[in-house]
Amino acid sequence: MRTIAEINDKIHRGQVVAWTVEELKAQVADIGITQAFKTVDVICTGTFEPMESSGAIINLGHTDPPIKIRQCWFDGVPAYAGFGAVDIYLGATAIAESHDSNDLRDQLRINSQRGGGHVIEDLIAGKAVSFKALGQATDCYPRASFENTITKDSINQFYLFNPRNLYQNFIVGVNGSDRQLSTYLGTLQPELGNAVYSNPGAISPLLNDPELKIVGIGTKIWLGGGVGYIAWEGTQHFPLQKRLPNRTPIGPAATVALIGDAKGMSAQWVRGCYFRNYGSSLMLGVGVPIPVLEESVIRDCAVRDGDIVAPVIDFSIPRRVRPTFGLVSYAQLKSGRLVIDGKKVRVAPLASIAFSRQIAEELKQEITTGKFTLTEPVAMLSRDRSFIPQDPRGSSVSLED
Incomplete structure (x- = not known):
């Protein structure tokens, strides 16, 4: 031993x-x-x-005046901003949006070759990435929008957090x-x-x-x-x-x-x-x-x-x-x-x-x-976790399934 x-x-x-x-x-x-x-x-x-099933947590740091981000895009790729004011999660499979069409299917077809994984790679490589955000104006976060160019050195935390x-x-x-x-x-x-x-x-x-x-x-x-x-x-x-x-x-x-x-x-x-x-x-x-x-x-x-x-x-x-x-x-x-x-x-x-x-x-x-x-x-790690599919019957998968 x-x-x-x-x-x-x-x-x-x-x-x-x-x-x-x-x-x-x-x-x-x-x-x-x-x-x-x-x-x-x-x-x-x-x-x-x-x-x-990978992605990056990014903290931009506060703007002046501050902004409470509710929607944001890195080089046109949408990221999730549903928690802290300037905390963002960029998923690897998020895909660039096109604002030339109101039909989401057209947007996916037009720009699906570039996604969150490419943005994460560029940031790790030290490249500059455009950033655009829309905010929810409040008394403590009065700013309604923000645009900038960022690198990994101009942001606070930038770490991978991969669910699977x-x-x-x-x-x-x-x-x-x-x-x-x-x-x-x-x-x-x-x-x-x-x-x-x-x-x-x-x-x-x-x-x-x-x-x-x-x-x-x-x-x-x-x-x-x-x-x-x-x-x-x-x-x-x-x-x-x-x-x-x-x-x-x-x-x-x-x-x-x-x-x-x-x-x-x-x-x-x-x-x-x-x-x-x-x-x-x-x-x-x-x-x-x-x-x-x-x-x-x-x-x-x-x-x-x-x-x-x-x-x-x-x-x-x-x-x-x-x-x-x-x-x-x-x-x-x-x-x-x-x-x-x-x-x-x-x-x-x-x-x-x-x-x-x-x-x-x-x-x-x-x-x-x-x-x-x-x-x-x-x-x-758990050695007895079953797998639960999203079926109407709501049962878990057995070893025989």
């Missing part, structure tokens, strides 16, 4: 041994689980993938219809013309802690090139998902909410993106250190792509519960080809495997050079 305090002491003394999760898997194949446990202190995981990141597993999308579909997984070609998956598989952070024994609320992480923390369980957190004997889930399961100072991040790792005819999103890099506190941590992290599966879902059926073509392993997905109903289907990831590896390596370097230490969770 080890403690995080002991590992941090080794980090401070320059004696810590950190491996990327791929190095760990290779070492286990070579020297076994027990010897690997005796050798390594921290395992570094990483991912770089779309995380659309790091799906422990996800789905594979295909299209069995005769027309092209535009989805959050990108373009799905008709008649099983392609398949798309978004989770990087065995190098993904939460798949290496399948029972959520190590990662918890307060865990310090590498977020967007800076420092972040796990703030809470994520929305749609569903740890009761069916699991294989190795305890990895067979579909979407646990999630986490993340927080971190965007002023210390890099636009290399926080990028606005656009899915054609679907909308804007955010590509985000996250690295999670897994302290090797006991031998079972090595066993969990030794899982390989061939040992993890995801469901192949047909997006052509417009329902919450869609038909599936069964389960496939991440080894099959990463081969670039699947066979579905006797047809060879080409496969592509939304996650960047290369960037995910680079993030794990950067986290490893920060730990071994003493720049990054670990934290104890203040509470563990």
Whole structure:
């Protein structure tokens, strides 16, 4: 048994041994689980993938005279101003509005290629962004409107607060219809013309802690090139998902909410993106250190792509519960080809495997050079949360659904 305090002491003394999760898997194949446990202190995981349930809290600072903001736009992208007078939440998927049309559908069509994720990226990169606000005039906040150009250095707080990141597993999308579909997984070609998956598989952070024994609320992480923390369980957190004997889930399961100072991040790792005819999103890099506190941590992290599966879902059926073509392993997905109903289907990831590896390596370097230490969770993530759909019957999803 080890403690995080002991590992941090080794980090401070320059004696810590950190491996990327791929190095760990290779070492286990070579020297076994027990010897690997005796050798390594921290395992570094990483991912770089779309995380659309993300956004930024921004505090502008008060104007003179003061304004109580009720509507506002960053480069034409609307943000939420329904709390403090100059506190704003800019969502990654908010899309630029066009005021040339009163029809919201026209506005979405005209400017949907630029969204909140792009504005967040620009601010992190140090670029200037236009800002416009309308206020509710009161005795203490008499100003009715305000326009300015801002940068990350001209505002107070600017931090990411992401309600749902790091799906422990996800789905594979295909299209069995005769027309092209535009989805959050990108373009799905008709008649099983392609398949798309978004989770990087065995190098993904939460798949290496399948029972959520190590990662918890307060865990310090590498977020967007800076420092972040796990703030809470994520929305749609569903740890009761069916699991294989190795305890990895067979579909979407646990999630986490993340927080971190965007002023210390890099636009290399926080990028606005656009899915054609679907909308804007955010590509985000996250690295999670897994302290090797006991031998079972090595066993969990030794899982390989061939040992993890995801469901192949047909997006052509417009329902919450869609038909599936069964389960496939991440080894099959990463081969670039699947066979579905006797047809060879080409496969592509939304996650960047290369960037995910680079993030794990950067986290490893920060730990071994003493720049990054670990934290104890203040509470563990729920392991018994059910998933409640918005159906008239109001019941939760069981393990059999």
